[in-house]
Amino acid sequence: MRHPVSLSQNKAQPLPIVVLISGSGSNLQSIIDRIADKTLNAKICAVITNKSDAYGLERAQKAAIPTEVIDHKQYDSRENFDAELTLCIEKYQPKLIVLAGFMRILTDDFVNHFYGKMINIHPSLLPKHRGLHTHQRALEAGDKEHGLSIHYVSAELDGGPIILQQSVPIHENDSKSSLAQRVLEQEHIAYPQVIQWFSQGRLQLINNQVIFNQ
Numbered sequence: 111m112r113h114p115v116s117l118s119q120n121k122a123q124p125l126p127i128v129v130l131i132s133g134s135g136s137n138l139q140s141i142i143d144r145i146a147d148k149t150l151n152a153k154i155c156a157v158i159t160n161k162s163d164a165y166g167l168e169r170a171q172k173a174a175i176p177t178e179v180i181d182h183k184q185y186d187s188r189e190n191f192d193a194e195l196t197l198c199i200e201k202y203q204p205k206l207i208v209l210a211g212f213m214r215i216l217t218d219d220f221v222n223h224f225y226g227k228m229i230n231i232h233p234s235l236l237p238k239h240r241g242l243h244t245h246q247r248a249l250e251a252g253d254k255e256h257g258l259s260i261h262y263v264s265a266e267l268d269g270g271p272i273i274l275q276q277s278v279p280i281h282e283n284d285s286k287s288s289l290a291q292r293v294l295e296q297e298h299i300a301y302p303q304v305i306q307w308f309s310q311g312r313l314q315l316i317n318n319q320v321i322f323n324q
């Protein structure tokens with residue numbers, strides 16, 4: 111038997127997420143801002159970082175979001191670090207784990223444990239330019255366009271199923287910082303949008319294929 115009233119109430123519940131960062135946290139800020147202006151129906155249960163000096167911690171604290179620091183240097187292996195990170199994430203029971211400039215290579219066990227509910231934003235048009243220094247590499251390759259990809263996290267580095275890509279032009283006089291800035295502006299629009307799709311239940315991963323429900 112269907113209960114339309116309670117169903118719609120459930121739909122209106124904010125999506126509980128945790129955000130993992132390692133640095134400035136400008137993407138985190140865009141998520142905070144879209145929640146504040148109510149265009150994103152989510153609740154950030156915690157911001158978790160591996161860097162105690164990440165500026166994103168201040169952004170979280172300003173928005174009264176709980177923060178956790180798990181310093182990877184205190185762990186003698188990736189496995190032990192990822193095990194602690196798993197416990198920390200699960201404490202908050204998120205429906206979605208959002209990697210926003212989280213600069214750690216993750217173990218297969220960790221990734222497989224959260225497969226289908228962990229997403230990442232990467233500053234390139236994947237599969238081009240996996241890994242680091244993407245803006246510099248796009249310039250050196252003579253690319254005419256660059257951009258961002260938002261994808262499910264899989265065991266293959268920057269290789270999981272792609273949810274959304276957004277391209278930006280590369281101009282002749284671009285430096286890596288002007289190009290990074292152009293990409294980042296688009297990241298700040300795209301990431302909250304994708305999280306909102308999760309909140310609306312529009313995204314599914316079936317047989318490693320991203321299904322988008324209109």
Ligand code: GAR
Pocket residue numbers: 131132133134135136137138166210211212213231232233241294297
């Ligand atoms: C963003 O450009 C993000 O795409 C990138 O780090 C930056 C974090 O900026 N992520 C990666 O390179 C992951 N491989 P932010 O801390 O200001 O959000």
